[in-house]
Amino acid sequence: MNVKNQRLRMWSDQGHVNVPQLFFQHYKSLKIPDDEALLLLHLLAFHSEQNDFPTPTDLTERLHFNENDITLKLQRLIQKGFLEITQGIDSNGKLYEKYSVYPLWERILDYLETSTRKKEQEEEKNEEGAIFSLFEQEFGRLLSPMEIETISMWMDVDHHSPNIIKAALKEAVLAGKLSLRYIDRILFEWKKKNITSVKQVEKHTEQFHNKTTIVQPKKVQQSEPVLKKVSFYNWLEERE
Numbered sequence: 001m002n003v004k005n006q007r008l009r010m011w012s013d014q015g016h017v018n019v020p021q022l023f024f025q026h027y028k029s030l031k032i033p034d035d036e037a038l039l040l041l042h043l044l045a046f047h048s049e050q051n052d053f054p055t056p057t058d059l060t061e062r063l064h065f066n067e068n069d070i071t072l073k074l075q076r077l078i079q080k081g082f083l084e085i086t087q088g089i090d091s092n093g094k095l096y097e098k099y100s101v102y103p104l105w106e107r108i109l110d111y112l113e114t115s116t117r118k119k120e121q122e123e124e125k126n127e128e129g130a131i132f133s134l135f136e137q138e139f140g141r142l143l144s145p146m147e148i149e150t151i152s153m154w155m156d157v158d159h160h161s162p163n164i165i166k167a168a169l170k171e172a173v174l175a176g177k178l179s180l181r182y183i184d185r186i187l188f189e190w191k192k193k194n195i196t197s198v199k200q201v202e203k204h205t206e207q208f209h210n211k212t213t214i215v216q217p218k219k220v221q222q223s224e225p226v227l228k229k230v231s232f233y234n235w236l237e238e239r240e
Contacts (some may be wrong), residue, residue, distance in 0.1 A: 022108050032082065032105060039063065039073050040083070043099050052098030053085075056188045082107060127162040128155055134166065138173055151182050160187055167201045 020040065025086045027037045039119065046054040054108055056067040056074075079084035082104040087097050103205055131151060136143055143151070160168075168186040190196075195204055 008091065016050055017048050020105070020108075022112070025105070026111060026115060028098075030082070030111060032080075035065070036073050036077055036082075039070065040077065040101060040104065043101065047099075052094070054099075058164070079158075124162070127141065130139060131155075131162050131165055135169065138169060139178060147180055150184070154184075158187065160191070161196070163198050164190065164196065164201070167198050212226050 020232065022038075023040075027040075032040075039059070043054065043061060045062075047060065059065070059070045059076070060067055066071070074083065078085070082101070084100050084103050085097055086100050087095060090096055132143060135147070135151065151165070154165055155162070157171040164187070165183075168183045168190070171186050172183050175182070190201065190204070192208070193199055193204065
């Protein structure tokens with residue numbers, strides 16, 4: 001084995017530290033200073049070497065911090081909920097302590113869930129704002145305060161999604177009945193039938209809408225087929 005391969009073999013034999021990408025991507029968002037993040041990485045490195053409870057002296061051999069600084073940083077990480085000291089009993093019945101970074105992983109996952117939920121709420125808020133603009137566009141005028149309140153109640157009280165409200169508005173436009181009363185009736189019927197998605201709406205309305213069909217007269221010869229008029233379901237006249 002040549003010298004180069006020997007060096008690479010020695011490098012590989014030292015092992016590797018497995019650190020999740022999420023740590024590097026989000027420790028700044030969790031307001032973990034770089035020096036404390038570096039300390040956490042060294043704790044993970046010691047863990048990979050089967051040393052789960054390195055002393056401040058062990059850590060000073062690898063970091064440009066004195067023992068007092070390291071002790072303070074460890075205390076801060078514990079106080080902020082990123083690190084904890086756990087206890088256990090080994091195979092010889094001896095009590096031992098070790099550092100655990102599981103609280104850090106939990107905080108990162110909590111942060112991701114909160115961020116995702118916040119993003120979804122912002123997107124929903126933007127969609128709700130677009131609903132009012134869409135109604136004004138279809139109505140050809142500004143909405144009255146009472147109309148705005150009605151639409152808001154559909155979302156906040158009745159918990160209709162913006163997409164369902166858009167679908168109900170589309171039904172009203174196709175039927176030529178641009179009134180909130182008509183749209184409210186549509187939403188009421190859909191909710192009663194547990195229709196909560198646009199796909200369910202499309203499937204349900206197909207049962208009531210007569211599609212355009214071609215009618216060929218038996219005796220009268222015509223060069224072009226006669227189109228049967230499309231009729232729309234009147235939600236205000238629905239009966240049980």
